[in-house]
Amino acid sequence: MRFLVLGQGGREHALIRALKFSPSVSEVHACPGSDGISQEAICHKVDLSDAKAVEVFVKKYQFDCVVVGPETYLVAGIADHLRELGVEVVGPSQIAAQLEGSKIFSKEFMVRAGVPTAAFEIVDNVADTLRAAQKFTPPYVLKADGLAAGKGVFICASLPELKTAAEALFEQKILGVAGHRALLEQHQDGYEISYLVLTNGTDFEALPLAQDHKRLGEGDAGPNTGGMGVVGPMIVDAELREQIDALIVRPSVRNLSGSGLLYRGVLYIGVMVTPKGPTVLEYNVRFGDPEAQVIMPLLDGDWGYVFSRLAHGEMSPMKWKNLQMACIVLAAQGYPDDPVKGAPIEGDLGYEGASSYFLHAGTAKVDGHWVTSGGRVLNAIGMGSSRAEALREAYAQAKHATWRGIQMRKDIGAK
Ligand code: GLY
Secondary structure, eight states: OEEEEEEOSHHHHHHHHHHHTOTTOOEEEEEEOOTTGGGTSEEOOOOTTOHHHHHHHHHHHOOSEEEEOOHHHHHTTHHHHHHHTTOOEESOOTTTTHHHHOHHHHHHHHHHHTOOBOOEEEEOSHHHHHHHGGGSOSSEEEEESSOOTTOOEEEESSHHHHHHHHHHHHTSOTTGGGGSSEEEEEOOOSEEEEEEEEESSSOEEEOOOBEEOOEEETTTEEEEOSOSEEEESOOOOHHHHHHHIIIIIHHHHHHHHHTTOOOOEEEEEEEEEETTEEEEEEEESSOOTTHHHHHGGGBSSOHHHHHHHHHTTOOOOOOBOSOEEEEEEEEOTTTTTSOOOSOBOEEOTTOOBTTEEEEESSEEEETTEEEEOSSEEEEEEEEESSHHHHHHHHHHHHTTEEOTTOBOOSOTTOO
């Protein structure tokens, strides 16, 4: 089969690598891909917002299946457009992608599904935000409704901080239309689990659980990022797992068809395990990044086959390897606010240990030399029979590349 993966980061590189190892897959293409990805897939620069260009492209290459990486494409409706052109797609419809594209849509879905989630109010101005805050205890969580590239969540220790955040959203409009409305939520203490399922909107197959590390600094200090490292499979006790399945996963999937949403793809449920039990923090409509980097290699099977069936609305039983995986994110100086691009990368990006390798997340080749070109630059991947071994492999791999101001957490998987 001929596959096309949309996107250009570490997640997409992980998807492409998994497809390359799939016996059913003969060719892997990427759009736009990257210089790093072009070592493993045929990359195409097609403007995905240009409907005619997309039509010409997919008709020329006759892809058997397209896997969509980033949420932005899904929220823009790429899956519907491809389906109208007769192309099979792993990715939900534009309306279903609102589960990630609109925090308010998503919260209303959670309420209909009857899943546990933090108490909330919908707000669209400063005065109402401060009035609504009387119902909650600090810290206050204000979430912009729309996609904001990780910059839409404000955790405010006090009312004055909340006022500043609300003014930034509603009056200075720092996020534009994405911040015209927002959710004010009760903050929840606990720990997070990335629980991803493949679903056709009726049935689901759970993927191995993963633990992301979203904060930039060790000990979970500093600003939120897209993820600085991840380990998996995360083992949780059977009782908690059953609680999550019964209270959250099954009702969420049931409500996809109940709400009439066309869904053939990944549903990523951000689960917060609180002292009072598990709750839903958020839904994402795609693979996590860097979660995919540790989940994809765990399948004991053929991802091409699984994806192609899913794109047709059919689920496949999945078997998992008895392995532990770790992914350490190597980030650019200035990430997440203002990552330095163009910094020369030293080392051997092609290095692969027996149980370790790099994935390209934000690199580019300029005049034959690798440079940084994004916030998260490389992913050092390690695997082993234990968590400790996987981490040892990943950290040893990480030593094979560096650049000025490189940022890397040393405590991934230590919790
Ligand atoms: N790692 C978090 C995310 O993909 O949203």
